Amino acid sequence: xxxKIPAPVLEVVKRLKDEGHQAYLVGGCVRDMLRGLEPEDxxxxxxxxxxxxxxxxxxVIPTGVQFGTVTVxxxxxxxxVTTFRRDGVYRDGRRPSxxxxxxxxxxxxxxxxxxxxxxxYDPLEDRLLDPTGGIADLKAGLVRAVGNPAVRFxxxxxxxxxxxxxxxxxxxxIEPATWTALCRLSSRLKLIAPERIRQEMDKxxxxxxxxxxxxxxxxxxxxxxxxxxxxxxTRHPLMVSLKTCALVAPVLHRRLAGLLSGVxxxxxxxxxxRYPKDLSRRVGHLxxxxxxxxxxxxxxxxxxxxxxxxxxxxxxxxxQLAEALAGAGGFDPGAHPAIKSFLESLNxxxxxxxxxxxxxxxxxxxxxxxxxxxxxxPLVGKLRRLLWEEVLQD
Numbered sequence: 001x002x003x004k005i006p007a008p009v010l011e012v013v014k015r016l017k018d019e020g021h022q023a024y025l026v027g028g029c030v031r032d033m034l035r036g037l038e039p040e041d042x043x044x045x046x047x048x049x050x051x052x053x054x055x056x057x058x059x060v061i062p063t064g065v066q067f068g069t070v071t072v073x074x075x076x077x078x079x080x081v082t083t084f085r086r087d088g089v090y091r092d093g094r095r096p097s098x099x100x101x102x103x104x105x106x107x108x109x110x111x112x113x114x115x116x117x118x119x120x121y122d123p124l125e126d127r128l129l130d131p132t133g134g135i136a137d138l139k140a141g142l143v144r145a146v147g148n149p150a151v152r153f154x155x156x157x158x159x160x161x162x163x164x165x166x167x168x169x170x171x172x173x174i175e176p177a178t179w180t181a182l183c184r185l186s187s188r189l190k191l192i193a194p195e196r197i198r199q200e201m202d203k204x205x206x207x208x209x210x211x212x213x214x215x216x217x218x219x220x221x222x223x224x225x226x227x228x229x230x231x232x233x234t235r236h237p238l239m240v241s242l243k244t245c246a247l248v249a250p251v252l253h254r255r256l257a258g259l260l261s262g263v264x265x266x267x268x269x270x271x272x273x274r275y276p277k278d279l280s281r282r283v284g285h286l287x288x289x290x291x292x293x294x295x296x297x298x299x300x301x302x303x304x305x306x307x308x309x310x311x312x313x314x315x316x317x318x319x320q321l322a323e324a325l326a327g328a329g330g331f332d333p334g335a336h337p338a339i340k341s342f343l344e345s346l347n348x349x350x351x352x353x354x355x356x357x358x359x360x361x362x363x364x365x366x367x368x369x370x371x372x373x374x375x376x377x378p379l380v381g382k383l384r385r386l387l388w389e390e391v392l393q394d
Contacts, residue, residue, distance in 0.1 A: 005033075005123055008077040009042045013123060015056055021048040022084075024105060024120035024129065031116050034138055035170070044081045045120060047103040053081050067099055084108040090155040106131050113152055113159045114166060114178075115144045141172025149181035157188035160222060161200040168204060168213035179220075186221040197226060198273040205255040211246040214259075218242065227260065229269050234262035235291060240330045247324035253279055257286040257321055261330065286314060290321055294342055295335040303345035304392045308356040315350050319343060355391060358384040 009025070016023035023046045029039035046053065050070050054060045059073040068083035084105055088098030102108065106129065109118040115134035121127070128135075137144050143166045145152040145159075153159050160182055167174050174182065189197065204213045217223040218238065224231045230238055245258035256275075260266035260283065267284035271277070289310045294302065310318060322343055325331060331339060355361050358381070365380045374380055 004038060006042070006077055008074040009044070009079055010123060011074060012044055012057070012072055012079050012081065016044070016046050016048055016053070016081075017124060019048070019052075019056060021046050021052070022103070022105060023048075024122050026082075026109070026120045027112070027117045030119040030121045030128075031134075031138065033121070034119070034135065042077065042079050044079060045084055045105065045108055046081055047084055047105075048081075049083050049101055053083075067095075068101055085111070087111050087155070095156070105129060110146060112146055113156070113162060115146055116142075116166065116170070118146050137175070138170065141170055142175045143167045143170070143172060143178065144175035145178045145181070149178040150185065153181055153185045153188065157185070157191050158196050158200060160186060160189050160220070161197065161204070164213050164216045164220070164222070165200060165204050165207070167216065168207045168210070174216070183220045186225065189222055189225050194272065194274045198275060201226060201273070202252060205245070205252060205259070206250045208250050209246065210250065210255065211242065214242045214245060226273070227263075227269055229260070229263045229265065233264070235264075236262040236330045240325070240328045243328035244321070244324045244330060247327050248320050253282050253286070254317055254320060256283045257290070257317070258324055261287055261290055261321065261325055263287065282314075285311075286317055286321060289314070289318055290325065293322060293339050295332070296338050298338070298342050298345065300345050300349060301393050303342060303349040304352075304354055304356075306342075307346055307349045308392070310346075312350055312356060315346060319346075355388060358388040361388055361391065363387065 005025070013023045013025070023044055025042065026045040027043050029042050032039040048056070050062070050065045050068055053070050053072070054062070057072045057074065061071040061073065063069055063071045063080070068085050070081055072079045072081050083101045084103060084107065086100045086102055086107055087096035088100070090096050105120055109120055109129065109131050112118040115132040115137045117134070118130075118132045119134045120129040132146050143163050145163075163174055163178060163182055204210070204217070207213055214223075217226070230241060234241070241259055241262050244261050245255050248254040248258045256270065256279075257266075260269060263269060265284075266287050267280045270280035270283060289306075292306070307315065322339065326336065326339070361384060363384075365384060368374060368380055368383055369376065
């Protein structure tokens with residue numbers, strides 16, 4: 001399972017060791033290799049201080065020198081290299097007030113969040129270090145805090161979300177004492193910057209299956225902190241939102257739209273977490289269109305008008321969201337036949353070569369002004385819209 005370590009990663013470890021320093025692969029990449037997966041990121045821990053690492057390699061980015069981290073660029077790989085360290089007191093629930101560099105790899109592992117991440121591997125000597133029983137926990141499918149879980153969560157409250165993400169990632173459970181501390185300290189997530197919360201939520205929402213992680217977010221109280229609108233006046237119960245989210249494909253805007261499908265103003269919720277405006281508006285548009293699905297019989301003309309507001313490019317998203325919401329029990333049973341018939345009409349309308357806005361008419365504003373002797377102004381746009389509505393109605 002350790003045969004596919006990229007050559008540049010091995011070269012970084014070798015060069016550090018050749019210069020008399022300790023060097024290990026650590027954390028998530030070791031965990032992933034033990035699970036037979038190909039790691040996305042490669043992290044190296046070393047006894048060499050950042051200044052020494054920068055001297056050993058020609059291309060180095062000082063990504064977090066104050067915390068001992070630099071990124072070595074070698075043969076197309078970006079490899080994070082961090083000096084062994086001990087953390088001082090965490091005064092703000094986010095970061096240590098001081099960092100002390102050291103030469104003890106085991107002390108470095110003991111400061112980490114969970115046992116399944118407190119692993120180090122020397123690929124040149126084929127030596128695996130596991131001072132906290134992380135391998136046994138990984139085999140058992142357990143996410144367990146290193147040491148006292150309350151202390152770990154008080155140090156950095158983002159670990160509350162990371163515990164849930166890792167449990168979903170390994171398809172396991174959170175160890176009981178760790179779970180109890182997580183629930184008791186869930187309110188500390190408010191100390192964390194929205195950007196950091198969003199990054200963790202994105203990783204959670206793209207998991208497959210996502211439902212176990214969503215249930216843990218709800219049961220722990222974290223979900224109410226992240227998306228308070230889910231607990232306010234909504235179109236349907238929270239469980240419907242969770243199930244809808246889990247039933248759509250692991251595509252971020254679909255998962256967000258499914259989760260917020262009952263919320264009146266999803267855009268504000270997303271912007272408060274610093275989601276990009278384009279993504280927030282896309283999700284808000286899908287949720288609004290989902291809410292506007294007619295509950296009574298309609299015709300093809302109505303489907304054309306709806307498709308014009310929706311946008312042909314958004315139809316695949318809407319169809320999957322509507323199917324998921326129906327499967328989650330989000331529609332009144334009596335409305336199902338009408339909604340199903342309308343979605344079929346939408347598919348038919350999407351196959352037609354109809355203009356979905358006045359701008360797509362063959363007759364443009366210049367033609368109207370020339371034929372009717374009109375000056376530029378709002379009347380031209382009003383006429384074009386009237387003509388477009390006539391076209392939609394054949």
